[in-house]
Amino acid sequence: MILLRDILYKVTIDKVIGNTAVAIRNIDFDSRKIGLDDVFVAIRGTVSDGHSFIKMAADKGAIAIVCEEIPSETINGITYVQVEDSHQALAMMASNYFGNPSEDLKLIGVTGTNGKTTVSTLLYDLFTKAGYEVGLLSTVKILVGKKEFKATHTTPDSITINEYLRKMVDAGVEFCFMEVSSHGIHQKRTEGLxxxxxxxxxxxxxxxxxxxxxxxxxxxxxxxFDRLPKTAFALVNADDKNGPVMLQNTAAYSYTYALKSHADYRAQILENQFNGLLLKINNNELWVRLIGAFNAYNLLAIYATAELLGLETIEILQLMSTLESVDGRFQHLISEKNITAIVDYAHTPDALKNVLETINSIRTGNESLITVVGCGGDRDVTKRPKMGNIAASLSTKVIFTSDNPRNEDPEKIIAQIEAGVGAEHFKKTLSITERKQAIKTACQLAEERDIILIAGKGHETYQEIQGERFEFDDFKIVQELLKALNK
Known part of the structure; x- marks a missing residue:
């Protein structure tokens, strides 16, 4: 039996109406899921305000309401708890409800604009290969040991996080690697961990x-990083000007990694080819199956983390040489006609630039680089012209197309992308709204030894249009199209 007062431990409370010694069944912030003897936490979201659903939750049998503003009319038999911040309260309550599982794991958070999925997934792979029971909370999937669950957000809600962490502890997991998004931090989903x-x-x-x-x-x-305890470590990319900023107020032990700057962990790219990288990490040479400078950074972060978590250098190097690219992250194939197709999640200007520069650093210049790219709808519009400029500047030919338009008109999105293309590059651009047709056109334009980059959706197996998700897998589609062209 769990009492309300037990799950309110460490929550900043302003006022209580009723009894906190009542037994509770579940906790949720979705009024539709509330049942008898549940706790409803009213969250102010970006779309709706949970305070509007307090009466619904009460009607469905809630025994307690946690909110920032107590309703003018309260109901006898229901406990009302007024808190400073419902997001923070939910996170603390979720941790308490599931028995604070993060305290029984070595939980490592990975944050940043690019590389989160690759770093967290490859750390999972490396530690699994090292013989440990490992957990993963990522954009692509959630893994409890080797058991897989579908992921819906980069950083899930507080209840989901703690529910899976509890599953991990119960399954004997020792290490968990978790992507931490800016949304998740801002909405305090990681509080209490x-x-x-x-x-x-x-x-x-x-x-x-x-x-x-x-x-x-x-x-x-x-x-x-400000909230990391003094018993934790903070590992940052020193080549990014924001790396030192992350360490300014942290109590954690601070470490740096870099390819260009002075750092605790350093790497040098000795060879960069389509079949892998030859790296020198802290004076140790190793061949890895991943490609590009951006992956050299990811691999260096993985090396440093593994060492900080106690693995021996020789074991880390051996295991790193067996790692393979994550689905949708520089995932590539070579057709019978010797056309290379690359699918990558690059959906930010910096990520797209990194991928294109990597391809250009490997290719001889005799091959054409054909890029298929779009931008997601209902998202940051300011990056669209930048993406257009980068794609046109660094490719031989560009096909602008639809990504996940969501509730926007895809042709308007494409027009905003095209606005960033310089006049000197406009002749090498095409616009084909239908994504499959755009990929097909790229395949038809490609000749022997040419390279096709399909950017933006990566691992996603759907396309989201006007609130509906349709099956769409970039890698499968280009694979089928290139195979058909070989006949």
């Missing part, structure tokens, strides 16, 4: 539809 370490990959233009400006976006990321 006990992190043993934090990793900062980089920071570039993204989510300015949500954050009012870049400074706020950066400062929200910094909050994650």
């Amino acid at each position: 006990s992190f043993k370490g934090g990793i900062f990959t980089n920071l570039s233009h993204d989510h300015l539809d949500y954050h009012k400006d870049f400074k706020e976006y950066r400062d929200v990321k910094k909050l994650f």
